[in-house]
Amino acid sequence: MTVQASSGNGNSSAGNTSMTLHIPVQFAVNVIIKGMDSSTQYVNFSEKATAAQVIKHSYKVANLAGKALPLNVTFLFPVESGPNFVWLVDSVNSSEKDLVNCSWMLADKTALRNRKQYCSNVGCKVCHCHISSLNKLSAIYFDFSGPAEFRGDLKAKALSFKEEIIKVDYYSSAFISYNTRLYVQIGSIKQEDGSYSEFHNARIKTEAEFMKHPNMVAMITLSCCGGILLFFIFAVIMYKLGCFKSKYKEMMVGEKEGSTEEGERTSEPLCDKEEKKEEKEE
Structure with a gap:
């Protein structure tokens, strides 16, 4: 927009007689x-x-x-x-x-x-x-x-x-x-x-x-090794507690000792037996 001013006098050209303004449009x-x-x-x-x-x-x-x-x-x-x-x-x-x-x-x-x-x-x-x-x-x-x-x-x-x-x-x-x-x-x-x-x-x-x-391979390997190690530990503990001692051997020793005593009694001399009998009668 431009505005211009003018007059009828002879000195109208002196100074600024116009101005322009811009208005942005969007x-x-x-x-x-x-x-x-x-x-x-x-x-x-x-x-x-x-x-x-x-x-x-x-x-x-x-x-x-x-x-x-x-x-x-x-x-x-x-x-x-x-x-x-x-x-x-x-x-x-x-x-x-x-x-x-x-x-x-x-x-x-x-x-x-x-x-x-x-x-x-x-x-x-x-x-x-x-x-x-x-x-x-x-x-x-x-x-x-x-x-x-x-x-x-x-x-x-x-x-x-x-x-x-x-x-x-x-x-x-x-x-x-x-x-x-x-x-x-x-x-x-x-x-x-x-x-x-x-x-x-x-x-x-x-x-x-x-x-x-x-890693499944490492997991399985270590699990197996750990299981075997625990098995041996429990086995040693149970052995120390006597869980693995055989009673059959004790029974055989006892039977052997009993048979020995009976054999000694049957092997006494006949004279000794008669003397013991006479003493009982008296």
Whole structure:
């Protein structure tokens, strides 16, 4: 808006006679991004099943009301999560390929500035997607997939006697942005990450588990050795208490002593017997 003042006197050209003011005009929009329930929620691995498994994360970007607008969407995928869990995201598919252009890059935490908390210490794989125009009441879907696995030596210890489970929560993150000078989110409130709506970012979690089985060979071997050792200990204790002494031997000794006494009585001389008889008669 420009305002210009003029008068009929001859000195009208002196000083500022015009002023221009600019009033910014913004279009109200209502765009959101969210994770889909069709994403992979859980995967499990074990020492007997270490092969990589395919994980999928799906996001939806929608324009719920207002004017059509161009958008930028940034997806972050940690290179590594937890103890040696890696997801090799290698592909992205969008439902509107004619409207979407995506590119990949590898970034460390320092390059991500206020979003470095969404990445691991190793860094993130970043996918930048530009939507040329997202029409009113329309949506575009993004599907990311790739093999995931546990790396490194995760075998159970040689003397492990119980089952052990390693749990990892893997998160991918997504953020949308647009020209905030030209468009304004309906009911917008500025968030900590600089966006103007809690619906301008989303995360998807996949739970991964690695199961370590106990060493059954060592468990059986030690159990047998322990059983044999206890058997010998009880045997020694019972022997000390006399539980293994034979009564048959004592019976044989007793019978032998009895037969000896009877033999001595029968072997007395005949004269001695007669003398004892006469003494009894007297």
